[in-house]
């Protein structure tokens with residue numbers, strides 16, 4: 461879906477990004493992570509031609525990005541701007557409807573889509589649709605920013621720190637929402653974040669950037685098990701990597717058969733992560749836990765299997 465090679469950009473002689481090569485497959489979410497100023501936003505802005513590269517090649521859906529007009533490109537690519545960037549003199553509904561209006565959807569369809577998205581992001585349409593951005597909290601503005609990027613159901617999303625200004629609870633909810641929407645519709649996205657946990661949670665692959673270059677690009681698990689020496693190791697964080705690896709796996713992957721019974725006091729569900737199961741096992745000082753679906757025991761999960769999954773050298 462996206463193929464980037466040899467991308468380079470400098471501002472007034474200072475290199476912002478250099479030698480970037482990566483691909484994003486259809487339906488894949490790639491996270492760009494790295495410290496502030498490493499070139500993440502510049503990379504995104506070159507993909508939708510808000511900035512023109514000095515050198516290199518960008519192909520989107522099989523076409524050279526230079527051959528597509530910037531306007532057409534941006535109508536097909538949802539963009540969540542770092543720091544929200546809502547139009548201050550437009551209402552929430554007008555902001556969300558920006559691209560659908562450019563695409564000449566009729567009024568009723570735009571309105572219906574705006575209401576659907578507001579509901580999806582937990583904002584009551586009757587209360588929020590006609591408010592102005594200054595009347596919203598930072599977290600609410602950020603949700604409107606993400607809703608705006610998704611309004612015309614673009615095949616591709618570029619998201620620049622989309623959940624950055626949210627409290628942890630709201631961030632978690634929106635991350636879950638993003639994952640659910642992805643499962644339902646399939647989204648190809650590049651997600652910029654400086655939060656490694658967010659990258660582990662949402663991305664299929666992660667590119668670790670430093671000083672304008674990609675140092676390593678890999679799946680979350682391979683990045684945790686085999687980070688390159690130096691910056692990548694430091695950024696990925698090795699102290700809790702076993703727990704982070706467990707959070708990439710679900711209980712159902714390790715379930716063993718168990719006799720049918722009513723749910724005991726302590727249990728996990730098949731979709732819980734191994735990290736959650738591990739935490740409960742430590743709390744209970746137990747060797748195994750019941751796996752429960754709809755109030756009945758359907759399987760069990762054993763501590764030894766979990767420890768093995770989080771261990772060095774495990775697959």
Ligand SMILES: Nc1ncnc2c1ncn2[C@@H]1O[C@H](COP(=O)(O)OP(=O)(O)O)[C@@H](O)[C@H]1O
Pocket residue numbers: 471472475476494495496497498499500501502503
């Ligand atoms: N429009 C610009 N003019 C001059 N320098 C810029 C501009 N945009 C970005 N830079 C510089 O390019 C580098 C990368 O910036 P950016 O891509 O915004 O980093 P990140 O998003 O990773 O924080 C920084 O050194 C930044 O100061």
Ligand SMILES: [Mg+2]
Pocket residue numbers: 500501502542620
């Ligand atoms: Mg940035």
